[in-house]
Amino acid sequence: MSYRSGFIAIIGSPNVGKSTLMNLLVGQKVSIVSPRAQTTRNRVMGVVTRPGLQMVFLDTPGVAAARNRLGEYMLGVAYESLNEVECILFVADATSGIRARDEALLEKLRGAKAPVVAAVNKADAASPEQIEAARAKLGRAGFVGQIVVLSAKTGENAEELVSALSSHMEEGPQYFPDDMVTDQPERVLVAEIVREKALELLSEEVPHGIGVGVEKIGAREGGRLTDVYATIYCEREGHKGIIIGKQGAMLKKIGSLARHDIEWLLGVRVNLQLWVKVKDDWRNKESVLRELGYE
Numbered sequence: 001m002s003y004r005s006g007f008i009a010i011i012g013s014p015n016v017g018k019s020t021l022m023n024l025l026v027g028q029k030v031s032i033v034s035p036r037a038q039t040t041r042n043r044v045m046g047v048v049t050r051p052g053l054q055m056v057f058l059d060t061p062g063v064a065a066a067r068n069r070l071g072e073y074m075l076g077v078a079y080e081s082l083n084e085v086e087c088i089l090f091v092a093d094a095t096s097g098i099r100a101r102d103e104a105l106l107e108k109l110r111g112a113k114a115p116v117v118a119a120v121n122k123a124d125a126a127s128p129e130q131i132e133a134a135r136a137k138l139g140r141a142g143f144v145g146q147i148v149v150l151s152a153k154t155g156e157n158a159e160e161l162v163s164a165l166s167s168h169m170e171e172g173p174q175y176f177p178d179d180m181v182t183d184q185p186e187r188v189l190v191a192e193i194v195r196e197k198a199l200e201l202l203s204e205e206v207p208h209g210i211g212v213g214v215e216k217i218g219a220r221e222g223g224r225l226t227d228v229y230a231t232i233y234c235e236r237e238g239h240k241g242i243i244i245g246k247q248g249a250m251l252k253k254i255g256s257l258a259r260h261d262i263e264w265l266l267g268v269r270v271n272l273q274l275w276v277k278v279k280d281d282w283r284n285k286e287s288v289l290r291e292l293g294y295e
């Protein structure tokens with residue numbers, strides 16, 4: 001039998017579980033996840049390789065009205081991903097249902113060239129009525145080929161989604177080697193881990209204005225220890241105080257959670273040094289956006 005492969009864009013409103021779902025399918029965390037909307041800021045590739053089949057997922061930022069240049073960039077990333085794929089996976093959250101914003105996005109997908117498959121996620125947390133309501137609305141759109149109800153958290157029905165998506169893969173090459181799960185460089189993965197922990201631990205408006213830059217990843221002691229230097233950027237002096245916390249407690253917490261994950265990623269003991277810097281209104285500044293990889 002011939003080899004089948006293709007690219008699949010994952011798109012949906014913020015916080016519906018797109019990144020969690022991609023991580024589940026890939027079998028490894030490649031895209032960071034948090035309870036806050038607008039966690040994903042860039043296109044994140046996740047590769048699923050099976051015998052005779054390769055599916056290349058593109059996780060994208062949740063589609064939401066842009067409030068700054070970073071937001072505009074994120075919207076662009078989400079929409080552009082639709083042009084380069086064999087299939088579109090629209091993700092909705094069963095617990096919040098198909099809201100006006102989901103419907104507006106769905107309307108945009110109506111004109112897309114690629115076939116659309118929908119996932120109704122968070123089935124583990126939704127009532128049967130909520131699930132039915134979401135499924136019915138998606139069905140009424142008229143162009144959604146398959147609708148799969150699942151849970152990215154428990155893995156329930158994930159295989160059903162894989163088979164729905166694989167039916168849209170076409171005869172093609174194995175794009176990436178068997179052991180490759182993402183195209184993100186180490187530096188980006190490390191910065192994202194730090195950002196994930198900051199998103200998890202900080203509250204209110206602080207997390208949204210955070211960016212992370214990694215200045216150094218360097219081995220020493222004959223490779224037994226790796227130094228990682230990273231800076232957390234925020235938008236205001238007041239935010240800097242919150243990120244550092246009382247006697248440095250918050251920064252310490254962020255650092256210790258991040259170090260744990262970075263050690264797992266790099267497979268070596270890590271000395272993580274974190275700094276916090278204020279860059280006034282950086283989400284509107286092209287130079288900083290470029291520096292942090294949002295270009």
Ligand SMILES: Nc1nc2c(ncn2[C@@H]2O[C@H](COP(=O)(O)OP(=O)(O)OP(=O)(O)O)[C@@H](O)[C@H]2O)c(=O)[nH]1
Nearest residue numbers: 014015016017018019020034038039040062152153
């Ligand atoms: N109960 C439940 N929670 C889930 C499920 N999938 C994701 N979540 C949670 O939903 C929240 C958002 O998950 P993400 O994967 O970051 O969502 P996203 O769609 O990628 O969000 P953005 O990147 O901001 O657009 C996190 O707290 C997840 O743990 C699920 O199947 N069930």
Ligand SMILES: [Mg+2]
Nearest residue numbers: 018019039040
């Ligand atoms: Mg995401």
